[in-house]
Amino acid sequence: MSAELLLVQALNGLQFGVLLFLVAAGLTLVFGVMDFINLAHGVQYMLGAYFGATLAAATGSFWLGLLLALPAALAAGLALELLVFRHLYGRDHLAQVLATFGVILFLNEGVKLAWGAAPLQMPVPPLLEGGVALMPGLQYPVYRLAILAAGLATALLLWVLVDRTRAGMLVRAGATHPDIVAALGVDIRRLFLLVFAFGAMLAGFAGAMAAPVLSVEPGMGDAPLILAFVVIVIGGIGSIRGAFVASLLVGLMDTLGRAALPDLLRLFLAPSPARQAGAAIASMLVYILMAAVLAVRPAGLFPARAG
Amino acid sequence: MTTPRLGRRRLLATAAACGLAAPHVARAQAQAVRIGFVTVLTGPQAALGTQLRDGFQLGLRHLEGRLGGRPAEVLVIDDELKPDVAVTKVRAALERDKVDFVVGVVFSNILQAVFRPVTEASTFLISTNAGPSPFAGRGCSPYFFAVSYNNDQVHATMGQVAQDEGYRRVFILVPNYQAGRDAVAGFKSRFRGEIADEAYVPLTQLDFSAELARIAAARPDALFTFMPGGLGVNLVRQYRQAGLAHIPFLSTFTVDEATLPAQGEAALGFLHAAVWAPNLDNEQNRRFVRDFEAQYGYIPATYAAQSYDGAMLLDSAIRKTGGDLADKAAVRRALEAAEFRSVRGNFRFGPNHFPVQDFWLCRVARRADGRFQTEAVRKVLESSADPYAGECRMRTG
Numbered sequence: 078m079s080a081e082l083l084l085v086q087a088l089n090g091l092q093f094g095v096l097l098f099l100v101a102a103g104l105t106l107v108f109g110v111m112d113f114i115n116l117a118h119g120v121q122y123m124l125g126a127y128f129g130a131t132l133a134a135a136t137g138s139f140w141l142g143l144l145l146a147l148p149a150a151l152a153a154g155l156a157l158e159l160l161v162f163r164h165l166y167g168r169d170h171l172a173q174v175l176a177t178f179g180v181i182l183f184l185n186e187g188v189k190l191a192w193g194a195a196p197l198q199m200p201v202p203p204l205l206e207g208g209v210a211l212m213p214g215l216q217y218p219v220y221r222l223a224i225l226a227a228g229l230a231t232a233l234l235l236w237v238l239v240d241r242t243r244a245g246m247l248v249r250a251g252a253t254h255p256d257i258v259a260a261l262g263v264d265i266r267r268l269f270l271l272v273f274a275f276g277a278m279l280a281g282f283a284g285a286m287a288a289p290v291l292s293v294e295p296g297m298g299d300a301p302l303i304l305a306f307v308v309i310v311i312g313g314i315g316s317i318r319g320a321f322v323a324s325l326l327v328g329l330m331d332t333l334g335r336a337a338l339p340d341l342l343r344l345f346l347a348p349s350p351a352r353q354a355g356a357a358i359a360s361m362l363v364y365i366l367m368a369a370v371l372a373v374r375p376a377g378l379f380p381a382r383a384g
Numbered sequence: 385m386t387t388p389r390l391g392r393r394r395l396l397a398t399a400a401a402c403g404l405a406a407p408h409v410a411r412a413q414a415q416a417v418r419i420g421f422v423t424v425l426t427g428p429q430a431a432l433g434t435q436l437r438d439g440f441q442l443g444l445r446h447l448e449g450r451l452g453g454r455p456a457e458v459l460v461i462d463d464e465l466k467p468d469v470a471v472t473k474v475r476a477a478l479e480r481d482k483v484d485f486v487v488g489v490v491f492s493n494i495l496q497a498v499f500r501p502v503t504e505a506s507t508f509l510i511s512t513n514a515g516p517s518p519f520a521g522r523g524c525s526p527y528f529f530a531v532s533y534n535n536d537q538v539h540a541t542m543g544q545v546a547q548d549e550g551y552r553r554v555f556i557l558v559p560n561y562q563a564g565r566d567a568v569a570g571f572k573s574r575f576r577g578e579i580a581d582e583a584y585v586p587l588t589q590l591d592f593s594a595e596l597a598r599i600a601a602a603r604p605d606a607l608f609t610f611m612p613g614g615l616g617v618n619l620v621r622q623y624r625q626a627g628l629a630h631i632p633f634l635s636t637f638t639v640d641e642a643t644l645p646a647q648g649e650a651a652l653g654f655l656h657a658a659v660w661a662p663n664l665d666n667e668q669n670r671r672f673v674r675d676f677e678a679q680y681g682y683i684p685a686t687y688a689a690q691s692y693d694g695a696m697l698l699d700s701a702i703r704k705t706g707g708d709l710a711d712k713a714a715v716r717r718a719l720e721a722a723e724f725r726s727v728r729g730n731f732r733f734g735p736n737h738f739p740v741q742d743f744w745l746c747r748v749a750r751r752a753d754g755r756f757q758t759e760a761v762r763k764v765l766e767s768s769a770d771p772y773a774g775e776c777r778m779r780t781g
Contacts, residue, residue: 212597356585
C-alpha cells in the first residue's frame, strides 16, 4: 500500500469516526447522566435523516433542510421523552431496553408507513459538490471533508458547553453524583430533559449530515446504534471526551482494517482465502478492540463516574 | 404472534382491491382458487417485497380477479425475511387455509426454508424471484417452478458483457455472504480476463470509502459489483461522489427501479444485467408498465414484472386444465406448457422448470418526465438455459 493510499484511508477513518461521534455523543450523555439505556437513539438518527431529506426536498435547499431538521428532530425527541421515556427513568435497565426496543420497531414501521419502504435521497448542496484529488484517480468528496469539519466543530462546541458553562457543570455533576446534585436543589428532571433534548438533536444532526452519503431508509439507524454503543463502552460511559477518542479509534480501526487486512493476510495465505478471511476479521476488529480495552480498563478509557 | 390476523387483514384488503366479494362470501364459493403469496413487507428490503406483491396484484386486476376463469383469493404472507417465520406462516396457509398454490418469495434463503414444506405437501410452489442453483439442478422438484431466473445466469451475463467489451482487468466488490460469493463465481464463469482485486464487505456496510480508495489505487478497466437494496444506494452515491464514475460500473441487482428513486442522477449511465427492463418493446410489456405506474405511482422493477408473469402463468395453466386442480399431473403439464405471453417476450420452461429466456444488458437512463429507469441496451444471451439444468432428474409420477 502506498503512502498516499494510507493517508486517504486514514482520512476515511477519521471521517467515519467523526460521524460515529455525532451519534455516540448524545447516547453517552443520556446513558451517563440519566443512567438510561436508550436503544431508540438510532431511530432518532434515522428520523433526522428523514426530516433532512424531506425538508430539503420541500424547500429545495440543503441548508434549509438541515437547519429545519434540527428543531424537527428535537420535537420528535421531546415527544418520545414525554410519551415513553419519562416513565422509564425509575425502572431497571431491562425495562428500559425492552421499551426502547419497542420504540425502534414502532418507528421503523412508522417511517415506512409515512415515507414508504423505498430509500430516499438527499442531494449534496452545490457549494460542497465535487472533490479534491488527494491521490491519482480518486476525488476525495468535499462533502466528506465538510462532515469532518462539522463533527470537529460539534466536538469543540460540546467541550465548551460541558466544560465551561454552568449547565455543563451540572451535567458533569449529574453524571458523577446524581443524588448530591438533586439534594442541592437542582431540578434533576429539567436537567434530564435538557440533556435528552440535546442528545436527540445531535442524533438528528448526524442523520441529516449523513443523508447525502448514506441511504435514507427504514432501519438505517440500527447499524450506527450498535457501533455507537461500542464507542461509548470503549470511551467510558458518560464521558464526552471518551466518546470522541473512542469514535476516532473505532473509525480508524474499522477503515484501516478493511483496507489493509486482506493485503496483510496475503503474506500467509492464498489470495482468495486471504480476501475473505481478511474481510471477516476486519468486521470483527472493533469488537476485538472493545474486548481488549475492557480487559485492561473495565470502566472504559475515560470513566466519567468514579468508583 | 401476529401471523394469522395479519394474513386475514391483508386478505381482506387484497380481495377488496381486486374487486372481489368480501372474503367470507368468497370462501363460501367452493370454486375459488387460493394463492398463498409469500413476500417480504417489513424491514429494510420491504421495497422489493412491495414490488413483488404489486406486480402479482396488477396481473390479477388485468385478469379481473380470476385465474383461469375461477375467482382468485390471495392470502398475502409477510415472511419478514426470517426463514423460521416464513415456514410457520406457510405451514398455516397450507394446513388451515388450504391454499392451492404458494407463489412469490424474494430471497433465496426464504425459498430454501419453505421449499420442502410446500413441495412435500404436493402443493405447487412458484417462485417469482428467488432462483437458487440447488433447485435448478439435483434438488429440482416436480412441484417447483421458477418464473424468474437462476441466480448464476444474471451474474454470468455481466461476465459475458465484460468479456465482450474487452476489459482486461476487473475489480470485484461484493458482500461477504453466500449470494455474494455466488455472484463472483457466476461472473468469473464467463469472464476470462484478469481480476485486479476482490473486496468483500459485511452486509451491514454503510461507508465504502476504504473500498473506493482501493479501487482508485488498482485502476481497473471496470468494476463488477452485486450490492442489493440499501447497500447499492450507498455504494452508487459514494462511487459517483468519489469521482470514480469514469470506471464502467457493471452490476447485478444494484441499480434497478426499486433503488433508483434514491440513487437518481448518481446512477445515470451505470450498467445492470436483467431478464427484463421497462422499455422492452412488446405489447404485453407496454400495457404492464403503463397500468402499473397508473395504479401504484412508481416504476416497476424486475420483481414486479416476474410476478405479473407469475399471475399470467397460473391463469394459463388453470384455464388449460379447465379449472380442475385435483389432477396434479395435468396441472404440472399445463404449467410446463407456459401458454401465456410474457412481458419478457421470449419465455419457455426448460426440463428443470426454470425459464429458458434472454438476458439483457441495461443502462440507467433518465426518462422524459425526469424519473429514472433501466433501459435494455442489447441482448447478451439469447434463449439461455441455466448451467444446472442437466443435473436435474425430475421424478414425476
